Amino acid sequence: MxxxxxxxxxxxxxxxxxxxxxxxxxxxxxxxxxxxxxxxxxxxxxxxxxxxxxxxxxxxxxxxxxxxxxxxxxxxxxxxxxxxxxxxxxxxxxxxxxxxxxxxxxxxxxxxxxxxxxxxxxxYFCDSCGEIRCPKCTQDEIVCYYCPNCLFDVPTASVKSEKHKCSRNCFECPICQNTLSVVSDDPDVSLYTPGMTTAAGQYHLSCNMCQWNSNEIGMTFDKPTGLAVQLQKAEDGLPDVKEFGRLKDHLEKYFRVHGLKQGLPSSLLSSIQSGTLQSLRYVSSTNHKAQQSDDIAHYTPAVQVVEDTENLEKLMSITSLDETTSMKQRLLQLQNQTYSTQRLQPQRIHLRIKKSRRCRSCRHILVNPEQKAQATRFKINLxxxxxxxxxxxxxxxxxxxxxxxxxxxxxxxxxxxxxxxxxxxxxxxxxxxxxxxxxxxxxxxxxxxxxxYEVGTLTAPPxxxxxxxxxxxxxxxxxxxxxxxxxxxxxxxxxxxxxxxxARKLQTETGSPKLPSQLVLSGAAGRDSMPPAPEVEYVDKxxxxxxxxxxxxxxxxxxx
Amino acid sequence: MMSRPKLTISTRALVCQDNDLRGEIIVGAGTVLHPQCRVWATGGPIMFGSGNIVEEHVVIINRGPEPLIIGDHNVFEVGSVMEGMKIGNRNTLEVKAHVKTGTWLGDECVIGTVCSTHENEILPDRTVIYGDKNDRRIYSGNKANQMSVHMRHLEYLMQTLPKFNHSRTST
Amino acid sequence: MDLPIIHYSKSEYIETDTGNKVSRKSVICGSQNIVLGGKTILQTGSVIRGDLKRTGTGHAVVVSVGRYCFLSQGCVIRPPCKTYKGVFSYYPMKIGDHVIIGEGTIVQAATIGSFVTIGKNCVIGRFAIIKDCCKIEDNTVIPPNTVVPSFSIYKGSPGKLVDELPESIQEIYEARTKDRYAKFIPRAD
CATH class of the missing domain: 2.60.40.10 (Immunoglobulins)
Structure with missing residues (x-):
């Protein structure tokens, strides 16, 4: 073993x-x-x-x-x-x-x-090449996306719009990154009976490791399903998301006029640091004639950034470590990496994938799992x-x-x-x-x-x-x-x-179009002259x- | 060389047989001790309040001369170890939790799975200890459900355990 | 290395006709509510609480364990409990085939799939769901209500995904549990 x-x-x-x-x-x-x-x-x-x-x-x-x-x-x-x-x-x-x-x-x-x-x-072992393949010699492709908590297959089309996160009820505790459970204030209410009239704001999220619950940040829900949708509105209301939307609208007109592939307007390029966009510069340098009169109108942001003394004062008056977030907690909440634990919010859970593997040299598929997220079988498993x-x-x-x-x-x-x-x-x-x-x-x-089916022969015969x-x-x-x-x-x-x-000869090698099983299935009509079971050809490998x-x-x- | 334990068990309490009990133990009403637990009142007596649940493989030891007073409605889950000096009410010691000697627990604390306290410390109310590094925080204590769930748990155990286990009576 | 042969004294274990080997020193409460698939080994000191059953009359299976399982010394299998619609109850627990549970582990999961290996001194919280073909490392704590998807390796407290299992793991675990059963033989005396 x-x-x-x-x-x-x-x-x-x-x-x-x-x-x-x-x-x-x-x-x-x-x-x-x-x-x-x-x-x-x-x-x-x-x-x-x-x-x-x-x-x-x-x-x-x-x-x-x-x-x-x-x-x-x-x-x-x-x-x-x-x-x-x-x-x-x-x-x-x-x-x-x-x-x-x-x-x-x-x-x-x-x-x-x-x-x-x-x-x-x-x-892995590639049959057609006849060689061992390690994971580095195989190419991975994504078969399906699923949520590791609810095991729900997410259709590939909606993965990008949901930002690769579960759009149902799966959340992570902001303190200890454990999965949160949806809890009702009333112990007699079950979470699974639909159509029951519930008091507003009755459901909240609770972590059973660190005992955090969403009541601490004032987050309650009206119904126990579709929580991500209820949160989505809050997410979209953040000032920097709105600002980004406005900026994108403003610039979009210019992209549509010139087309994105022809390169960015020169005024934009000159204000961007060189190292990161060298390739873009190279592209745009070939299209100089188009860059004459396309400077973008000045954009005034709707939100003004003020001197942030409030944050500084708050940080200076911290008395215990519990009030600040750790790096890990901060980096998990990328949209507004907050210093204060009071402002940490539960994050939706990242999706996981199922991969299929392909031999890099001959492009044959080595591993192909089933499409369903919960199945552990494989269609092909070499x-x-x-x-x-x-x-x-x-x-x-x-x-x-x-x-x-x-x-x-x-x-x-x-x-x-x-x-x-x-x-x-x-x-x-x-x-x-x-x-x-x-x-x-x-x-x-x-x-x-x-x-x-025999109990293993452990005593060695001579x-x-x-x-x-x-x-x-x-x-x-x-x-x-x-x-x-x-x-x-x-x-x-x-x-x-x-x-x-x-090894049995592969179909492509023999050149014969039918496998033995197909011959049997094709019926007796017109096939009487052929032998019922052809010789299986073996080739030395x-x-x-x-x-x-x-x-x-x-x-x-x-x-x- | 185990002396016979001196048990004072309230009539509405349930102490299963097949326990390892030593010393003087007083069990209040509504408390349930599962089989296979160990309560050693070697130094001084141990006094349980009402409505506690002590599951199997739990070790409660009182080495000090003062009595160990355990409050009401506490839950000692499988494998936890209690060597402290005092426990308040409505605390939960999760699986394999460890309360070290000399420690006092307030009310509504939760010692998480495989977590432990330090020795000789006083834990304020509503402390949660969690994670493999024994992180702590104070939680809001908003466990309104917990009491009702706990009472129903006690009812269930009172009904079901006697069917499969013999119970002890006071000596 | 191949697994060594483990001997046990014949008087210590009961062997049933389906090939289950149950230690006399294991604590089995409510044995009429426990179902063991064939060829399962329950080592000394393991505890199965079959007495904590759902409220209600009738013969219900509280703990069902699959075939070729191996419950090591000192492990505790307890069904999980909660309040649902105002009723407090313990719920039945199902463990799949070819499952190895390490020493000192406390399992309160709702279901454990097949081909799962759980290490030593783990704690599997209430109503956790462990799907097929998983590995839980030693000293892991899986919090309640966690779902462990297939082909994952979980480690730490709280248990987090650290790695993925290879696609051939089902055959590896199957061969391993069968070999373990075959090498658990009574001493010749």
Whole structure:
């Protein structure tokens, strides 16, 4: 199973983990590094396909501390050496010198560890490219918007007009940002019976953590639904919103005459600071002839800003911290970031989105959730967990420097077909721990649903002689590794895995227009000459990827 | 080595069996003690007022020589710990709240979930302690509903708990 | 790391015919109002209050727990209560399948969906609704009436969204709870 439950309270010690590397994370640099990194990733891929896997490990910077001279020369001919640039080394070291626990890496969204590799749970697998895709190699698109509190699907058209906030009854407490509940003054009134005559101003919002309620700012409601609408009128009545409206009306005439694309009037441009609008200037400089006589008439604002001494005096007479707002409270109320807690208002709740993911290279959709906000199913879900072997550490002996420790890795095959795995230990990591793989090539049995209903076979049947694996149960195979740490500290080894299986040919590849199911459905008429169930064609597929396996910390030997 | 508790339970109170009670405890009318709670009057007696609700896994300890006086209509939710010196009326100790030794609580205070007070302090009326950093504020105390909700809660418990639990009587 | 095998002494647990393993030292009040889906484990010290039921006669299910759930030591499952239309009552509570509740957690939620992992020492407030495929970190306090949408990770007090779960989390949690049940076996003696 995946390494989720790390033992607690171990401070700075490292937990064992298994991380897979996506091809976008090239040797030793993050995806945002220079173009050199993208070229090196291509070289990496070519090196893989020539099966010179061990040599390309030379390019991988398993170590994140050494200088650029540490990458040793490759051992076999025909491999390319790509020295990661010094800048990428430094950036790597400065960004990632805080090792993170497995729990954090598993839990954190798109971030990976210092080698750009991440847990299998976060990776996707593109069928058509036949490659691993990490979240950075996928493009997100928004499927739908929903309110996280009422779980209401907001139609995309009204999202922008509602400023990406819930337009029903969902509010956040201005003090503690907890969700507010609508409470009636009379405990006998239920909130859900429509048509009941209620006293005016009977409903208010109340927070059940800090016991704030909207009566403190005098905000009451007549009915328990449609609260946002009732608040909207108050929001629109603010003086700066009105002022903005007036200003926009005044300037709009000029936009309509000249058209926005031709650039802004020169008088406007000259009064704006240069740095931010350089692109606009560039555009407008090509349209000078249109800029002659279009200066805007002077605009007098309806609201005059006076010297704000009142605020200052109030601030100077504050006696307790409770009367002022904290930065967080202030910044959540952007329209009038107030200093006084008395003027804090409940904010509507921000909407959340459901995303679909698409492979950046071949544009195929990898993940497509259902349209309904509350559904947890997916129409398409090409996660790597269902396509690639899941490697877990089944058993580990404590790591001591210069001592051979036995580790058992379990490979689980999620596919319906038998799969073949070959392993190669990576060379050139620093520190280069000794790794000896006892079974470099083995097969894993296919996944069969029947085994789900048996209580798991935990006692290992004797390993089959012909394959020299440690154990084979259900759809997983366990193998042994002998690890000899050479230095104390975290023990990480790179392992190059090649996973081969037979996949059904995709429809586009065969060129035949019908899938077997369609043939069956199309009925007997005119189809008698065709065989009822055509042969399903299988094609051999091979996927290779690097993994980084961490075994925790190695303790120095007592003698040293 | 637990001495038999000296209980004075009012006739309209409900103290379930399966409690851990020690020392001298006086329970006023209408108070409900759920099963699995711990009330240790080791130093001095503990006196409950009327209409209190003490839920399971609550720990109320009185180590000091003076009696611990608990007012009326307080609610001690699951897992809260009360080591203070005095409690007024209509307070709420939410789940896993902790009132430390020597502290006095006024009326209508709310100690939030997993929050704690300091030792030896006096909390004014209507203090709310909330959040993981034990922030405080004074709230308006406008919990007009709370009393009626509380009375109905008490009625319900008086009816339902005896069906599933045995109750203790005065010793 | 794979989960280690957890042994328990046979005398301490009752195993029902649907595969539920209930500790004798757990406190179950009102067991006739509690429904456990099969293969659920209730560890020592866990408390389920099935006696706090809705006012009214008749046999009502107060707490229903799904399959392959794991209620760790010392957790407390209590139905939530409120006044509705002038009537004070406790409301039934529903916990989905494949739910892991950590040690010392107090749960008063209205519903918990399937494939949810709740950490240790959490407090889930009254009438909270936790949808499918969520994770609540250790020591989180979820205030009353909060809704935790699917695929979220909540942390802190009050619980706030800190991260999102990957799309494959349903399979991960399902495999994990099944593995946990399979590795909870009685000691050989």
């Amino acid at each position: 995946l390494a989720i439950d790390a033992p607690p309270g171990q401070g700075k010690t490292h937990q064992p983990f298994v991380h897979y590397r996506c091809l976008c994370s090239s040797p030793g640099s993050s995806a945002t590094a220079s173009t050199k990194s993208s070229s090196s990733s291509i070289h990496d891929h070519e090196a893989d396909s020539t099966a010179a896997g061990t040599s390309s490990a030379a390019d991988m910077n398993i170590d994140n501390t050494a200088a650029s001279s540490s990458s040793p020369a490759p051992s076999s001919a025909g491999a390319l050496i790509v020295r990661a640039s010094p800048t990428s080394h430094e950036s790597l070291f400065s960004e990632h010198h805080n090792p993170r626990s497995t729990e954090e890496i598993f839990a954190s969204g798109n971030s990976s560890d210092e080698h750009g590799s991440m847990s299998l749970s976060r990776l 996660v790597a967990l269902n396509q690639l072997p899941n490697i877990t550490i089944a058993h580990i002996q404590p790591m001591i420097v210069q001592t051979v420790s036995t580790v058992i890795l379990r490979f689980t095959n999620p596919r319906q077909e038998e799969a073949h795995v070959s392993l190669e230990a990576g060379d050139g990591a620093n520190p280069n721990h000794g790794v000896r793989i006892l079974s470099e090539n083995f097969t894993i049995a296919p996944f069969n649903e029947v085994w789900e 390993g089959q002689a012909q394959e020299d694996v440690y154990d084979k149960t259900a759809n997983s195979t366990s193998i042994m590794l002998y690890i000899t740490p050479v230095a104390p500290g975290e023990v990480k080894i790179p392992l190059f895995v090649t996973f081969s299986f037979k 091979k996927v290779s990827f690097w993994t980084v396996i961490g075994f925790g910390d190695a303790v120095p030997t007592l003698s040293s």
